[in-house]
């Protein structure tokens with residue numbers, strides 16, 4: 129089996145059980161995990177080619193373990209990432225605090241990493257609005273965007289990477305390609 133060339137490293141971050149693995153499974157394998165919840169140990173990797181215009185961009189997606197026990201390992205996995213999908217569970221306010229922790233850390237440590245904040249388990253709040261613990265206005269202070277499908281989220285990651293790589297080739301040397309601190313993209317993923 130030949131190895132696939134990865135264009136951009138993407139890291140999934142967020143509190144345990146927010147649904148990072150499920151999001152990746154849904155996107156890459158079009159399946160929703162059933163059965164008892166199995167927490168990720170360390171991290172899992174999958175490469176996913178995505179069509180962007182006439183090009184194919186291959187994302188190397190690292191799905192990290194959300195348990196705080198593995199926090200030091202997650203730091204290793206986000207190093208050099210061009211994008212981070214920071215997930216929180218819309219029905220769990222503590223997961224939003226944890227997401228803010230990762231956003232701050234990435235902003236301080238990985239200036240070329242674009243940040244995508246993703247609210248998960250939208251289906252639960254669609255079934256019962258009272259379960260919602262994080263209001264859309266709470267995220268508006270530091271992120272902007274629209275509810276989107278999992279496909280749309282990863283497509284945006286690939287397109288943003290592609291346009292920043294293009295900028296890199298055409299801009300003058302010394303131009304800062306880091307994401308502006310106030311331009312975090314927000315997505316509240318619903319099933320495709």
Ligand SMILES: Nc1nc2c(ncn2[C@@H]2O[C@H](COP(=O)(O)OP(=O)(O)OP(=O)(O)O)[C@@H](O)[C@H]2O)c(=O)[nH]1
Nearest residue numbers: 144145146147148149150165167168193194195249
């Ligand atoms: N209702 C609902 N449940 C979900 C959704 N996504 C994940 N879950 C459930 O939440 C639990 C945790 O999902 P995972 O995808 O394993 O969570 P994780 O963030 O990868 O967890 P760690 O590996 O511990 O970091 C599982 O029981 C999933 O079935 C969703 O969109 N809706």
